[in-house]
Every structure is written in structure tokens, then in C-alpha cells.
Amino acid sequence: MGNMSVAPFDAILLMSFGGPEKPADVLPFLQNVTRGRGIPVERLEEVGEHYYMFGGKSPINEQNQALVRALRDEFAARGIDTPLLWGNRNWQPYLAEVVGNHARMHGSRRFLAIDTSAYSSYSSCRQYREDFAGAVAALEEQGIEVVIDKVRQYYNHPGFAQAQLDCLRRGLGEFKQLVGGLDRSRHKILFVTHSIPTSMQKSSEKFTVGYQGQHEELMKWLSAELDGEEQLDAELVFCSRSGSAHTPWLEPDINDRMRELSDSGTEAVLVVPIGFVSDHMEVKFDLDTEAAQTARELGMGFLRADSVGISPSFVSGLVDLVVERAAQVRAEEPEQRTISGSKALGPGSGACSLNCCEGARSKNTVPNWNVDKPAS
Numbered sequence: 001m002g003n004m005s006v007a008p009f010d011a012i013l014l015m016s017f018g019g020p021e022k023p024a025d026v027l028p029f030l031q032n033v034t035r036g037r038g039i040p041v042e043r044l045e046e047v048g049e050h051y052y053m054f055g056g057k058s059p060i061n062e063q064n065q066a067l068v069r070a071l072r073d074e075f076a077a078r079g080i081d082t083p084l085l086w087g088n089r090n091w092q093p094y095l096a097e098v099v100g101n102h103a104r105m106h107g108s109r110r111f112l113a114i115d116t117s118a119y120s121s122y123s124s125c126r127q128y129r130e131d132f133a134g135a136v137a138a139l140e141e142q143g144i145e146v147v148i149d150k151v152r153q154y155y156n157h158p159g160f161a162q163a164q165l166d167c168l169r170r171g172l173g174e175f176k177q178l179v180g181g182l183d184r185s186r187h188k189i190l191f192v193t194h195s196i197p198t199s200m201q202k203s204s205e206k207f208t209v210g211y212q213g214q215h216e217e218l219m220k221w222l223s224a225e226l227d228g229e230e231q232l233d234a235e236l237v238f239c240s241r242s243g244s245a246h247t248p249w250l251e252p253d254i255n256d257r258m259r260e261l262s263d264s265g266t267e268a269v270l271v272v273p274i275g276f277v278s279d280h281m282e283v284k285f286d287l288d289t290e291a292a293q294t295a296r297e298l299g300m301g302f303l304r305a306d307s308v309g310i311s312p313s314f315v316s317g318l319v320d321l322v323v324e325r326a327a328q329v330r331a332e333e334p335e336q337r338t339i340s341g342s343k344a345l346g347p348g349s350g351a352c353s354l355n356c357c358e359g360a361r362s363k364n365t366v367p368n369w370n371v372d373k374p375a376s
């Protein structure tokens with residue numbers, strides 16, 4: 001009985017952001033993303049141009065489809081035949097439709113979601129839990145009762161961390177060729193993630209080390225795993241700032257930092273997108289297009305390391321997280337593996353509680369099903 005290891009769940013759900021498929025999708029997609037989020041129209045027009053530059057099609061959907069296939073293979077290899085579905089927040093296939101259709105056709109009631117974002121913050125964790133609560137409520141109105149749970153945030157899970165390390169090592173190998181030998185005084189590693197408003201950063205620090213702190217924890221582990229000559233100075237920089245110019249977001253922006261580094265003698269940078277699980281539009285545009293252009297202007301060497309994509313350690317780590325969560329729900333107290341010294345977060349550990357990463361306005365989230373008692 002292969003399904004025992006994911007019992008009591010009837011179906012697994014890969015939950016992602018979603019992206020446009022064609023030019024006509026771009027504006028409605030952007031409207032979905034920014035509804036109620038106070039993003040200036042100029043910023044939307046600018047981001048729309050990024051999508052049009054790539055034919056109006058985001059790379060994210062094909063990457064999620066590839067991840068679905070890789071996850072299905074990994075479940076099958078472990079003898080687990082529980083269905084794996086794919087749903088999104090901002091574009092088709094929409095979460096509520098996918099869950100509703102599956103529940104109607106197969107009677108599934110208990111869904112366990114993997115989200116395509118590794119760190120804690122409102123945008124990268126809590127908002128997904130609000131989406132789940134929204135889908136549960138919408139389906140309840142149609143007379144369908146479901147629960148949707150999610151695996152813990154996995155920035156410090158050994159599978160994700162090992163996959164990042166593989167990308168970093170491979171990137172360093174190519175970088176070394178490009179610059180003709182590593183030299184600490186002239187070469188730097190820039191780990192990159194999505195910027196968020198500093199207010200969002202603050203609320204992520206209430207119950208965890210926070211969004212930025214989680215990146216720093218992973219970076220510290222990665223740097224320590226490298227061999228001596230590979231241990232270049234490394235720092236965290238940000239991309240994809242949005243919102244109004246008056247709202248503070250996490251800094252430094254990658255382009256600004258490259259300019260400063262160039263002024264102080266850095267000749268080449270290896271850019272490692274630890275904040276993204278695959279080559280999203282932010283990676284394709286903000287890093288491979290815009291930051292690469294900044295590097296050309298500065299005469300700086302530039303190489304972008306891979307994102308984890310469907311690397312085997314990442315994929316098998318996600319399946320481990322599903323199995324771990326199911327065991328928690330069965331009250332079995334499974335081991336929660338993490339990189340050394342790091343504390344596991346997320347559903348069931350209490351660290352990702354109902355109040356975690358709350359935004360300015362309080363909205364319903366799904367409770368940590370069967371493990372945490374809903375707070376009042």
C-alpha cells in the first residue's frame with residue numbers, strides 16, 4: 001500500500017504563482033497579481049513590457065509542468081500513487097478550479113500542497129495559505145468540503161539546500177573558466193532574491209528568523225560547504241523591487257551593488273538566484289537581461305548560476321516533505337531534517353503559526369490541519 005506514507009491525504013497539489021501564456025494574457029494576469037496591492041500603473045506597464053519582450057509568455061508554467069512530471073516520477077518510484085495536481089494563484093489552472101474538479105470527480109477531500117517558494121514572508125508563504133482558505137470557502141459555497149494543508153517552508157531542508165549547493169558549485173566551475181582562475185580580491189558571489197517591502201520583512205520576523213535571515217542561514221551553510229579556493233566573499237542582494245518609490249523595500253538592488261563593487265575593484269560576479277526555484281521572469285528579465293546589461297556597461301564579468309529547477313535532490317526533498325507532513329498529521333512525530341544547526345519551520349512545528357507573517361490586514365488562512373489548534 002504505497003499510499004500509506006501520504007495518508008490521510010487524498011491528493012497532492014503543486015501550488016504556484018502562475019504566469020501568462022500569450023500576449024493577451026499579460027494585462028489580466030498583472031491585474032490578478034496586483035489587485036488591492038497598491039502598485040503604480042507605471043510599474044505595471046514596465047513589467048508588462050518585460051513579458052512582451054519574451055513573447056507575452058512567462059517561463060513559469062512550463063517549468064511547473066516539468067516539476068509536476070518530475071514529482072510524479074519520484075512518487076511513482078517510491079510506490080506512491082496518490083494523484084498530483086497543479087494549481088496557481090494568479091493564472092490558469094486556478095487553485096479553486098483544480099481542487100473543486102478533483103473533489104467532484106474523485107471525492108478527494110484532503111489535499112496537501114507544496115508551494116514553489118522556499119522562504120517565509122507574507123508573499124512567499126502566508127498569502128498561499130490565504131489562497132487556500134479562499135478556495136476552501138469558495139468550494140464550501142458549492143457544497144464541497146475540503147481541507148488544504150501545506151508542507152513546511154523548505155529553505156533549510158537538506159534536499160533544497162543540496163540542490164542549491166550543486167547549482168553554486170556548477171556555477172563556480174563555469175565562472176572560474178570565464179575569469180581564468182578565482183581571486184578573492186577581484187571576484188564575488190552575489191546571492192539574489194526577490195526584494196520585499198521592509199514592513200513585510202518585519203512581519204516575517206515575528207515567529208522566525210525572517211525572510212532575509214533565512215536566506216542568510218542558507219548562504220552561510222552554502223559558503224561553509226565550498227572548498228577553500230571557491231570561498232569567495234558572498235553577499236545577499238535583491239531584485240524585482242516593485243511598489244511606490246516612497247515605500248522602503250529590502251536593499252541593495254543588484255544593479256546598484258554591482259556599480260559600487262565595480263568602483264571598489266570587483267571585476268566579475270557570480271550571480272546565484274537562491275530566492276527562485278526556477279528561471280522565472282524575474283530571473284530571465286531582472287537578472288539575465290537587466291543585471292547582465294549593467295555588467296556590460298561596467299565592463300564587469302557576469303555569470304548567472306542555475307536555479308534548482310527539477311534537480312533530483314530538490315525533487316526528492318519535496319517528496320520527503322510531503323511524507324514528513326503526512327506523518328505529522330498522523331501524529332507520528334517524524335524527524336524534521338534540516339541543514340546543520342537550523343530549526344525546522346512550518347506547519348506542525350508551531351513556528352509557522354496562524355499569526356505568522358501576517359500582513360497589514362488580517363485575512364483567514366487555513367489552519368495547520370489536524371496538528372495545530374486554530375487560534376481564536
Ligand SMILES: CC1=C(CCC(=O)O)c2cc3nc(cc4[nH]c(cc5[nH]c(cc1n2)c(C)c5CCC(=O)O)c(CCC(=O)O)c4C)C(CCC(=O)O)=C3C
Binds near residue numbers: 017047194195196
Ligand atoms: C517574495 C516574492 C516572490 C517569491 C516567492 C514566490 O515564488 O511566491 C515572488 C514571486 C513571483 N512574482 C512574480 C510576478 C510578479 N510579482 C509582482 C509583485 C510582487 N512580488 C512580490 C514578492 C514576491 N514575488 C511583492 C511583494 C510584490 C508587490 C505586490 C504585492 O505586494 O503582492 C508582480 C507585479 C508587478 C511588479 O510590481 O513587479 C508580478 C508580475 C512571479 C511570476 C514570474 C513569472 O512570470 O515567471 C513570481 C514567481
Ligand SMILES: [Fe+2]
Binds near residue numbers: 194
Ligand atoms: Fe512577485
